[in-house]
Amino acid sequence: MTQATARPLTPYGFLLPALLVTATVILYPVAQTIVFSLQDYLLYAPDDARFVGARNFLAVLKDEVFWISLRHSAVWVGGIVFAQLALGLVAALLLNQSFWWRGLARALVIIPWALPSVIIGLMWTWIFDFNTGVLNDVLMRIGIIDQPQAWLAGPRSALACVMLALVWQGFPFFAIMILAGLQTVPKELYEAAEIDGASAFRQFVHVTAPAIAGIVATAVLLRIIWVANSLDVILVMTGGGPGYATHTLPLYAFLRAYSGMEFGYAAALALMLTVLLLAIVWLYVRRQAKELDA
């Protein structure tokens, strides 16, 4: 092979290792999940698995718990990503100000993000605990409640409590991403706006927001996918209960897979979630493409 013919192939050579790793750890499991979803595959009877076509998907659509979990997933993703974004934005704007302990504050804010999910789940479980939890103690001391509340055992409060834990864990990601974006905004733009008489709010709307919009959009997309898939904190804090009160789609798929060992049914549930997430990714990519064309 001459140098002239080898040169066009060089980029593919560099890409090959990454493509092979992706195919091995992502494409192969996805393909296997699709195959499982078309079978009545039970983990304890793998030799008895047979092809059932779309029967698992039809059963999922008739499953009450699927619809409950889907509804919870929508609340879960929407609520958490919105709250994390809002908190992250506020934190980033504060951390972008000049104050003497800013370096320490930037280091401290990353702590929740750096903690393992299981630790966060356990920590918040004990904060919300009925008997010994600090939340009940504080709220009773300041007179907001007059007797301890079973936060994680209440069907109306359990999901919100678990969401709060995940909001706390994830907002530093937005804070750091947005802070990085804020630091790329030229100071001259703010000076010019100030000379034009723009208030702090108008500076935020017309200078800051457009400058960080791209980063925020990317961060939101990533968080939607991560939050939609996350189940570890729920598993630790409530196991999905009480009843189905904290069931989300990935948790339900996990329980069907590992408690019932119904891998075929669980694979169908997981694929439904994947399709929903792909739709979100597709919408985002289309929006980005339009912006590039404009």
Added chain:
Amino acid sequence: MKRRTFVKLAGASALAGGLSAPSIAQGVATVRWWYHYDNPQNTPAALVAKFEQANPGIKIQAEAIPWGGGTDYINRMFSSVVAGNQPDCAMVRLAYLSRFSQMRALEPLDGHLANWAGRSDISDDVWKLNRAPDGKQYYMPLHYVVIYLYYRQDLFQQAGLQPPKTFDEFLACAKALTKDGMFGYGMRGGGGCHDNWGPFVLGGGASFEKGGMVSAKALAANRFFVEFATKHKVVPPSAPTDAFRQIVDGFKAGRTAMTIHHIGSSAEMVAALGDKASAVPLPRGPGGGGWTYFGDESNAIFASSKVKEAAFRWISFLSGAGNVEQAQLSGQLPITTSGGRNWTGHPKRFVDASFASLPIAQTLPDHVKTPDFVGRVLPTNLQRALVGETNPDEVMKAVEQLFHG
């Protein structure tokens, strides 16, 4: 199962671990063993060292696997079997046997057991209980617990109450002791709730036979149990999701006057409450029937193991010479008759309550659906009933549906 079946046989098991074991081929055989102890700080290192010293050709790689109410442990176990990464041997329970059998995952131990001198130090009833439907013996019994009722002796005396012997007495005691921020009964509605639900519902007339969950008697028994939370309010509001840690801590903190668990938690109960904590067998139902969970624990060798002889030598050591020490680590009761006779690992009143509970002690059904019953179907449906989202009868219909379609 009667107490005498556990204590009648004197044996030579203290010596059995090293006797009559098959020879190990030259070189070091490494045995991977999965275990779990209620107290994760306990380690079998000393036990392993003792065994390795007596068996220089064998190295034990003991791996602690989180129990997680049973669900974590069993999930990892079956996943490892499917992935082909299972250990050589592991602690197992009878409720898993059907699934293991279907997967042909376990090695029959009959050949090894025929030559094992320690066999006679374990009751024949236990061997029968552990036998698989195909007549083979895959499980080596290890230790056991029986679920009983913890109660606060001091509070009962102050209130002029006797420990309850019937369901009605239990409810009366729970009502009398629910006051001033304390609840009569620390119910477990979260992971592992079958051991609280079973005594009242299975003991009250429900069964795992076809139709056994939806008979009039079964439905009434389940309603009686659910009404502890929904009608009588004698359980903490957190009961629907309270699991092992919460019920034990609630009792230790003086927030509950009765709770249901086994001897494994007695050490921390006594550390927190001293003589105020005591135990009795669970109350009986209206017809005199009763049920409590026999928490069996055995070891099994996986069919895929390349070091089966070494693995058998290890598990037979744990059920023989090392059984008392192993039971101390697990916080449970030794399975050997000789070990049980001289057992001093727990205060006597808890050992007595365990033995006195044996006549009504039963295992969960050996069925492929049992782990799903324990891990998902019972907790989710029971919790919905406990928080008033569904009619209690829906719990029983769901369980019936799971086992019988």
